[in-house]
Amino acid sequence: MLDLKFEYAYSSVTGSFKTAFMDAFSKIEQEECLLKMSVFFASNSEENYFENLDFIREKGQAKFGSNMMGISYVSQKPLNSELIIELILAKKESEVLYTSYNDVSYAKVGVGDEKMLFISGIHGKKDQTIPQQSRAIFRVIRAVLEFENMPISSIVRQWNYIPDITRFEKDFQHYQQFNDARTLFYEGVNWKKGFPAATGIGTRYAPLLIDVIAMKGHLGEFPLMNSKQVNAHIYSNDVLLGAGDSVLKQRSTPKFERAKLIEEKQSVSVFVSGTAAIVGEESLALNNASEQTNITIDNIKNLISKEALSFCEPKLEFIRVYVKNPPDYGAVKRVCESRLSDVPAVYVEADICREELLVEIEAFAKVTV
Template identity: 40%
Template sequence: MYRELHYKYITVSPQSFEEMLNQLLTELTCTYTPIRLVFFATISSNKHYNECLALIQEKVRNMFGSQAPVISLVAQNTLNKVGLAVEVHEMEILSNESLQYKQQNNTPYIMLQDDSTKRLFLGGVISKDLYQPIAKQSEEVFDTIRTIMEAESMPIYSIVRQWNYIEKITEYNQGRQNYQAFNDARSVYYDQSTWEHGFPAATGIGTQWGGVMIDLNATLAYNDQTHITAIDNPLQVAAHAYSQTQLLGKADERLSHKTTPKFERAKQVLQGGNGVLYVSGTAAIRGELSLEQVGIEEQTRITIENINVLTGNQPLAVIRVYLKNTGELEGARSIIEQLYPNLPAIYLQADVCREELLIEIEGISIVTH
């Protein structure tokens, strides 16, 4: 049976971090079962990141006890006069479903299962040492994910949505670009599986701090009532089919070449014709080339055109807007509010995976027929 998903944002104005967190959690009321909380905040260092994350974990644990949603902290500057924000994922749990709150190596996760489908919600997977090179952190994070998925008998190919947060994504370490180092580690992990229904939908976005951090949803269906489909955009080359010219920096010494970003433009999970469409991080790319030097307004329009191709103009439930430059907020927001009136959105300052891209947008669409 189709499980209805609900998404929303709660934001508070700038104060001290603890004051903002207290206010935000006071305003956090859930109609359904909260599955995931993604916090966005301006962070000043990795030491500050660890302190803020520990405070969030403590207060969320005090609030929810043993039934806490999975949580993550994204070190991105919140824009639009917001000091701290949280993206809330809720789900209607049916009477025939088993909901379990579990841990593996101090990493919490949630399992939801019935006779036909098994779902994994995993969040905030980070390295124990945020000062290691991105390549090393990436391997450690994927090792954690592998351990949990193997413990739950969830194959790698069951990942349907992955959020990849990479500190200083476009910077280089000994000739290797951080994003490319992450992509190579992801490729090594993904190569252990077959992907008959396409790779996950995904976002690969920069953060100021926090090293490498991954959130993911996985779905494993036991019957033919659940359909998981990769959605392509004919206006764009699939990211996993990019040529070597789009991949920057040196290759991993263990690999013969630089590997491509392994994700689909969107991924759809349907049960009986209803479900969810995950729109990957989307930018102003046509073919495999960025639209350069056209300005923020035109890049925003092209990005939304790409999203509408993926959704078939199906309404979006929420979007995240990542902006490279804070000074371009109004230019982007005016276009977004014109094309997506009254759509819940959060605006964040973050480096996009290509230096020339000014904006990236991701979204979630609830599909009903």
């Protein structure tokens, strides 16, 4: 069920968003089942974001018709292309159903007790606060999961695109506000298999956007820990910023695992969360993007090493690299290409969850058994 493949369509055409999008979109072939599509392009205002999103959906509906899945538009500037479309695909013979619930389109692989959901492109509304957007989006995700008879704990991978992630409004930081809302959404849920793998990353001129992958019926599911890092969900109060939600007694930690291993009959897959140059819970190599990239890759390699997993080391299938400052792109790319030369990579500009962090990398890895 989880024999996934990541592919990318790039646009090198400069000019308008529509021109760049259609250049990349025309390169998508439908030989395999498309489960999730994400478009990376920087909007220049929130109004512009929704204009672009409407255009994406219009063209998506025209191309895919009844096979329309959720589409995410991520307001981040690609650094190795004008516009990037990321695709998650399944084999052509996969049992895929394209469906919707209350106008939320999503793809479903499998049926009954064995299935996998790709819920993408759930975004907040204009002029709402981060807590308001978070609560509204989580209500939508909860409703879809309940409709599919799946618990919240079935979420195995989550992407959280947070506008101006480190911004403070009075005493409240956007990232901390999101973490508090996520904690309230997860409250009362049995997370005996660990929290989801997740990325929390910044966007600009866009609403809050959340994508999730949920599963049930697979053989096994395990959180992976990096011996060199403190689990994010048990961070001390020292690294949390801003005031907390009044409903909670204290500021919430980020509720995600460093990675999530999924075991099935034919494969073992690993969703690697957004990873940065943090050892223990401390940010390292301040003001040095190259060294932060090296430390980040060390963290990922330690996380999925043969020693850590007690079996064959998974092969990295792709990495997505977030670079805070575009002038650092060349240095970051050189390190990635030197150390991960055979791994396809996408580079985008984005603020990281801590002001001092310059790079973040997420990944997907797989072992065929």
